[in-house]
Amino acid sequence: MVHKIGMSVVKEFLLLKRDLGGLIILFIMPLVLVITVTLIQDSTFKTISDNKIQILLVDNDKGAVSKTVFDNLEKSNLFTVVTQIDNQPITEEVAKEAVYKGKFQLAIVIPAKLSVDLQSKIDQNVENIVSSIGLTNSAAPLPLPKLVKQKEVKLYFDPAVQMSFKNAVMSSIDKMISQIETQSIYTTFQNQLGEGNAKFEQKSFITFKEIIPKINNKEIRPNSVQHNVPAWTLFAIFFIVIPLSINIVKEKSQGTFVRLLTNPVSNLIVIIGKTITYSVICMIQFYMMVAVAIFLFPHIGLPSLNVEGHLFLMSIVALFSGFAAIGFGILLGTVASTQEQSAPFGATSVIILAAIGGVWVPVFAMPKIMQIIAKSSPMNWALEAFYDVLLRNVSFFEIIPKISLLFLFFILTTSIALFYDKKKRTV
Template structure:
């Protein structure tokens, strides 16, 4: 026990001299966590809370008609848009210039024949419906079957997913306006009088309410925010970046002959390896404490959502220990096979970024191509993330994340075996 303790003290002293390694292990993930969480939180707020500023160019030639005015009102009432600029503009180029001048990402152009087309479409549908009811042959012409499309101008930097959301919202708005005029035409054709406002609101205005609820295992999780996503992700990233320090340390000891000298001493080589693992697992635990503390205490003071810890703290500690052990095992494996510190640092840094990318840390797993979803399961960072997300986002307990812990444990043991085989192959043990 004394030998193990002495070796741990030695490894801690070596670690404290590695200023660059300590910076990468603590300062880098802290900066990444704050910056990326702030950026993503701004995106979440823009999508969930803020309205999209648009330019509305109403070119409807029939200014006395109410269809285009009804469309503008419905767009304003939709809750997603705010009309920052209104037309009419002379041409499309003037709209484009205004978008760049005002830094507005979206513009909607209402065609000149919009009101006329909507009215014709409503009357055509009403005639067809009445003929079907009366049993007459449907000999109506195709007049009113087509509508001139609205033009949606968007800035090239607007992401496809966000543009699809805007298109869907505008499609719903158009459907509401067209349905309203169809109902009016049908009512007037049947009753030979205009539809009362009370009846119109009952038919068109009353829609089924949608209540979004985040599904969690404990039933106590609210809607996930940027903090709940990013704190676990960058904690795992920080843990695995100990490969820079630990990998270089093992290479230095190999090149200096420390491993060979250990064979001449009355101690087992395994003591040195266990010492390094204990030392760096403690470092990973400290990293987790620092980043979690950042989310709990600092984030509320800088306008970010506070981190909510899982209900099962025992499971959280166990997952953190396993993630730290896996990161340490990977770093030892890299250090054993690298011949120089440059190789350990270069391969270690690049491999962690690649494993993070295919593991779902940089890109969500559901957004990956089908083929990558199988490769993703080979990344230890994927299983670390899934275990953390099962606790932080789903509100699960230890039993709920066992299927994520078991693959992580298998990968960790594989790293241990590969590292030990490398030491034997190089005759260092």
């Protein structure tokens, strides 16, 4: 039994050796992919946080509010304010055209008389409040209120920018304007009541503080590497579906599989041999990706992957992820009749599983129906198990449900493949 399995493994490695170019691609492609994607995502993060984005500011107000907006934008770590193009003040039409052509990502248009009308509206409201509590001369008639129309700060976005960027910018500007209004209200109350009568603390009373989890008194700060290495390692592991299914189809078309069955070797032995062989390949892929993330990434400006205390559990997740990929490849190779069927379907199905599994887009950002569908993807089970180990610092017992699902997927797909093959040969 052991000898037969060993010979089956040797046979699989000999088959792979014949396609050395494909085998190299199987190892090189994931490395190039993880380096490229991580560099892009890390650069995007740095662009937002470190390198300021140029935005256009059209100041039709020329008052205290617009000056405060300008100063706050300049002080922020996000933006550099541009008020002139070719040494000419920017108009709304010029800003709109520049943004819609993609030259700038954002233009802010501050309406005329914003400062004056804001102060007028606040003065009216404060006077009404002060008079209603009897702090003014009741004999003096109140002036007729001036009709002040609501003001609108316009934001023009490049149509190509992402919705998350829009929401972040709008939230930031809305908070800034609210702070300006609040400070103006406090200042007006001080003026109405007299400098010596009241002093208002204008700093924000409620603040926000992120509590970062700690392990051994070290803060755990997730970065692009910790998210990308598990995701694209899974993508690489599942891509063995293509060579595995192609080899099975080759065996059927070349008569190798028939010759194997004429020997005292069961189909189960053949599948065990394939499972061992491709499990070794999956683990080599995994350790290569981890090694690149640890040793190469720091030399190309990326954070190093910290696997301290996690490597053993990550290896277990990678092994069971490999089982799931192998089961799917065996099923596909058994069902497919030609390489033209197995290769395109294998590649497409892996991409679909990755897409719905959260490799490209986080599951929480998907529509509700897709979040439900994502739970059926083995890539999602494996990715969540990797995140549990690497980012959530869980124990082995806590990842058992997810790796059990991966192993059940392997058992189910190989069982279907065995049943289909037996049924096809008996017909």
